[in-house]
Amino acid sequence: MSTGLQEAQVGRTFIGRLATDTDLVEEIERFCADAGIQAAGVSAVGAMRRAAYAYYNQTTKQYKEMASPSHHELSGFVGNISMREGRPFLHAHATFADINGECVAGHLLKGCTVWVAEVEIRELVGVELVREHDELTGLALW
Numbered sequence: 001m002s003t004g005l006q007e008a009q010v011g012r013t014f015i016g017r018l019a020t021d022t023d024l025v026e027e028i029e030r031f032c033a034d035a036g037i038q039a040a041g042v043s044a045v046g047a048m049r050r051a052a053y054a055y056y057n058q059t060t061k062q063y064k065e066m067a068s069p070s071h072h073e074l075s076g077f078v079g080n081i082s083m084r085e086g087r088p089f090l091h092a093h094a095t096f097a098d099i100n101g102e103c104v105a106g107h108l109l110k111g112c113t114v115w116v117a118e119v120e121i122r123e124l125v126g127v128e129l130v131r132e133h134d135e136l137t138g139l140a141l142w
Helices: 024-035
Strands: 009-018 040-057 062-068 072-084 087-097 103-108 113-125
Touching (some): 009 024, 024 072, 040 087, 072 103
Antiparallel strands (some): 040 062, 040 072, 040 103, 040 113, 072 087, 087 103
């Protein structure tokens, strides 16, 4: 596992809107699998009917999962696609804002229900990003 930066070329770019009431993470991973994308940068904006996210405790090396069943703006979303167990895997962090402008943020989880989501996927070629268990952090990293 390398800790340095690698050069990659931008391949295809995809932009579009996800269907209402779909799972944000599952839809992005499914699209990447269908399109043969193994590495990419991903960003999105929109609104969720349900937000699901987690905080990773660096001491215990465990995630604290959280969810908000109320409607939230997806005000920030940045992530990447890599390969994990032979399939495209989305690693993203997101910020969600409620009706009062209060924000929550964290590691994006499956369980985010889309109301509207505009997604951009920028394929990266010439680089191999494969997640493997890292003993130091307890995370699956590339």
